[in-house]
Amino acid sequence: MPELPDVEGFREVLxxxxxxxxxxxxxxxxxxxxxxxxxxxxxDALEGRRFGAPERHGKWLLAxxxxxxxxxHFGMTGRLVCGSPDDAVEPHDRVxxxxxxxxxxxxxxxxxxxxxxxxxxxxxxxxLLERQGPDALAVDRAEFxxxxxxxxxxxxxxxxxxxxxxxxxxxxxxxxxxxARLSPERRARDLTEADLRRLYGxxxxxxxxxxxxxxxxxxxxxxxxxRDDPDPRCPRCGAGLRRTxxxxxxxxxxPRCQPEG
Numbered sequence: 001m002p003e004l005p006d007v008e009g010f011r012e013v014l015x016x017x018x019x020x021x022x023x024x025x026x027x028x029x030x031x032x033x034x035x036x037x038x039x040x041x042x043x044d045a046l047e048g049r050r051f052g053a054p055e056r057h058g059k060w061l062l063a064x065x066x067x068x069x070x071x072x073h074f075g076m077t078g079r080l081v082c083g084s085p086d087d088a089v090e091p092h093d094r095v096x097x098x099x100x101x102x103x104x105x106x107x108x109x110x111x112x113x114x115x116x117x118x119x120x121x122x123x124x125x126x127x128l129l130e131r132q133g134p135d136a137l138a139v140d141r142a143e144f145x146x147x148x149x150x151x152x153x154x155x156x157x158x159x160x161x162x163x164x165x166x167x168x169x170x171x172x173x174x175x176x177x178x179x180a181r182l183s184p185e186r187r188a189r190d191l192t193e194a195d196l197r198r199l200y201g202x203x204x205x206x207x208x209x210x211x212x213x214x215x216x217x218x219x220x221x222x223x224x225x226x227r228d229d230p231d232p233r234c235p236r237c238g239a240g241l242r243r244t245x246x247x248x249x250x251x252x253x254x255p256r257c258q259p260e261g
Contacts, residue, residue, distance in 0.1 A: 002059060002074040004136055004167030004207065009214030010072075010080045011056045014063060014105065017082030018051040021099040023065070030094040033107065033115030042095075045118055046070065051099075057135050058166025060128075068120050071128055075113030081106045136167035137207055144203075145196040148188045155191070156184030157247045168203075170249045171216040171224055176203045178223040178236075183258045184251050227252040 002010070023046050028039035037045070049065040056062070063070040072078070081093075085104045089096070095116060097105040107116060119125040134143060147165060151158040158164050159173040168176070177184050179202040182195060191199070210216050218225040223241075226232045232241040234254035242255050 001076045001169050002078065003169035003172050003216060004056075004058065005172075005210040005213060006215050007056055007059050007061055007074065007167075008211050010074065011054050011061055012214075013080045013082055014051070014054040014061065017080075017103055018063070018097065018099055018105050019053055020050065021101055021103060022050050023047055023097055024100060025096075025098040027096040027098070028094075029089070029096065030112070032112050033094045033109060035115055035117045037116075037118040042116070042118060045120070046097075057129055058132050058162055059169070060132070060166075062125065068118055069125050071117040071119055071125065072107065073114035073117075075109065075111060075115070077111045078107065078109035078114060081108050131163050132166040133162060133164045134166065136165050136203065137211075139165055141197065141200045144200050145193070148191065148196065148199075151188040153188060154184060154246055155182060155186045155188045156249075156251055158188040160247070160249065170251075171227075172206065172210070174227065174252050175216060175223050176206050178234075178253060178258060179206060181257050183260045184246060184253050185260055223252065223254070 026043040026046050028034065028042060031039050034042060045068045046065065049067055052064040052066055054061060054063050059073060061072040083104055083106065084102060085098050090108060092108050092110045093106045094109055095107040099105060117128055119128055133147060144165065148158055151164060156173055156177065159168050160170060180199045182199060216224050221235055223235065226235055226241065234241055234257055237254065237256050239254055239256040241252050244251050
């Protein structure tokens with residue numbers, strides 16, 4: 001599932017492909033990815049407008065036009081692709097935006113679990129994002145600690161709750177907890193100030209490393225690089241990794257490096 005680094009990569013695709021360009025045509029090939037707006041409404045709202053600088057909040061991408069804002073969420077398999085109107089259309093290309101200068105931006109998504117919304121003003125954007133916590137790259141340490149300390153559940157569940165902090169998904173949460181040497185089964189409200197400082201620092205460091213890669217990279221020195229091995233071992237201590245499910249998500253951690261106590 002796309003997480004904050006992936007969506008930051010999509011923001012860069014949108015900026016490099018479409019920023020400053022006029023939307024000449026909107027071609028909706030599958031209305032199943034539209035939410036709260038139909039194909040004609042999307043065309044009428046966007047054709048003739050110019051894409052401005054895109055913004056990202058957590059896993060959401062905002063494509064502003066100086067009027068309506070196109071809001072995108074990529075679900076499990078969504079992505080943005082930049083090309084030419086002459087490029088062959090792929091089976092999972094759901095919406096095509098033909099732009100001035102001979103470019104075309106495509107929303108491509110196999111499973112269609114999320115999609116595109118249209119906000120007519122800033123109030124509409126705020127309403128779409130009202131349940132989102134602060135962005136994981138922007139939140140300061142004090143607010144991060146306060147939000148986690150207010151949660152009653154497990155630490156892994158709190159980190160992946162978008163209303164606590166926006167942008168962290170399954171892979172990032174496991175990676176950050178492994179780096180912070182904290183068990184995913186710890187209670188979020190039981191963390192000490194030292195735990196919170198370490199967790200915040202490891203989150204920031206993990207994001208700084210992952211954003212340039214446009215994903216959570218499966219490097220040999222990362223937990224992510226070993227979670228799917230047949231006999232997964234901790235890249236730090238060599239102990240066997242443990243697997244479980246928390247809040248419906250596959251969770252991997254090292255019982256030696258991340259003790260429960």
